[in-house]
Amino acid sequence: MNLATLVFSALYQFGDAFAFLVLSACGLAVIFGMMGVINLAHGEFIMCGAYVTAATVHAGLPLPLGILAGTIVSALVGVVVELVVIRHLYDRPLDTIVATWGLSLIATQGTLIMVGSTMAGVGTPFGSFQVGDYSYSIYRIVLFCAALGVLAGLYALFNWTRFGVLARATIQVPHMAAALGVDTRLIYSLTFACGAGLAGLAGGLYAPTMTLVPTMGATFIMEAFVTVVIGGADVFLGTAPAGGVLAIVKSVMTSWQGQLFGQIGLLVAVIIVVRVLPKGISGFVLRERT
């Protein structure tokens, strides 16, 4: 086996792990990392996106539009959840754990009762390509590009747009922002919806590659929390490097010793990073800058 094949396969596995970590974590990075809401229903927003995507594709929509529909529906559900539940609990972070956990149980069981125990898959598009001895799925490259796109989009949104500035101001010093005439309630709502929509996007993107069941959100939740905890409060400066570091650990450990050690490696890396950098990677980077 030649070197180029080995390098490509290592890069591919890294990209694959990176995409999964970043896409699972982005929505949570906004809701938990930025807003400080410990959202245990994150996986169910992902499930919602995946289900809506699959349903619309079954109804005849092309996959990209289906994914868009999944994203939008999840964002709208996010708005409703924020209005009804989360809004009243911003200064009670421990209570949000219970509330969002309850929401997640209701969502999982409600889906099971209403939609049934499984939903038919939609099939992965694009086919495969060959490098050396190995064949790879093209869609996995699409997922990697989508992860990069989402990170770039988030950076642009929170740094270059008026909404981004207002959102950061509102979350940093809410009463000052309100005094300056910012409608903080609206900003909170929109930011939460943005996080929920990103979760839905992750669900939509992974829907063609996975089993569609009410409990599918659970397979994302560990990776999502791990990435956000390591990343810290800044969506871009945290999630991107955290995803990178964890993807290296995970892909190297998995190719060396199998899936179990990949997961062990992931958790050990988290313990080390949290111990050394209590504010996460972004906390470390930002402190260096100031």
Next chain:
Amino acid sequence: MSKSVLRGLRAAALTGTLVLGSSLALAAENPIKLGVLEDQSGDFAAATIGKVHAIQLATEEINKAGGIMGRPLELVAYDTQSDNTRYQEFMRRVLQRDKVDVVFAGFSSASREAYRPIVDQFNGFAFYNNQYEGGVCDGHMIVTGAVPEQQFSTLIPYMMEKYGKNVYTLAADYNFGQISAEWVRKIVKENGGKMAGEEFIPLGVSQFSQSIQNIQKAKPDFVVTLLVGTAQASYYEQAASANVNLPMASSVNVGQGYEHKRFKPPSLKDMYVTTNYIEEIDSPKSKEFYAKFKAKFPSEPYVNQEAENSYLAVYLYKQMVERAKSTKREDIRKVIALGDVCMDAPEGKVCIDPKSQHMSHTIYLAKVGADHAISFPKTWEDIKPYWLGEAGCDLTKKDPMAQYTPSNPPPKP
């Protein structure tokens, strides 16, 4: 309404206690209580909701026809949520508080091993209506599902002859996957093949890029997939999209999780499964069972082998109680010891083996085509669960209440 009645009602509402109605004439008699502990939610629900429905169907039929010895059959069902600790909790509850006569319980082997000591401790009587890794030698248990000597001794040699002798095993990382992989290893060796590789996947893992690459690196002739739970089923779609294009063999797929219905063709192309029942089996008995099932549960996505195992188990229990004229376990085991507890099930004739209290089965080799249609290249009739008996487990003489494996056989006397 008294406080205790209220509390009872509330507990019933909370836990979803299910009491099937029975006709007035029967209600006069003291009912026979059957506990049902199956996963109606959680990771395994897709494969197990049909088991509960099958038990309900059989119970309804039996009660309509006059019950068991004139006594109606009453179900006490709890949702175990794919959670091992729930099994322990509810097993204690059905045995101690509900005082059921028999319990039908369990999908995953982890949950079975979680509740089995409780059945032994409280001297209960349980049916495990599920295919599994084999080896349970316990007088408190009757197993109606298929075991490795029925599923692998047929499947693996067939695959090795057809595709080649290099075998790769991809298995779920818990007792079922580990022990089943041990069986595969043993049978591959006995047939002069070799293991190209093995990987064990933790339950709940859904991303398989690296495992797919490991398989491609090992270049096996076919892959034995012993993946369990809905998360792990994502493997097929991902392997197909990476164009792995290897034949697959399994004892759990299709027959339990109906992956060929859930995934878009051709992701399960060339999957071979040995199963004792799936709804595609084209015999009059099977058709009749399928029609009855669909009439009662029209929205059932699939009638799988565990549904059939559960259905026939209710009838087997009826037969044994009527022959023993008692619901006591010791009386029923005397009937089993006669060695002629058999019935014409939807799959064909099945009998209980007195030594191991496991069942003989008709084993169908199901092949999934490129369009996900099922064909049956081969059928083996009356395959006995012989391993435990040959290895030295004889429940008619001694009840060790243990589980054995090829590397840990029963102690020689």
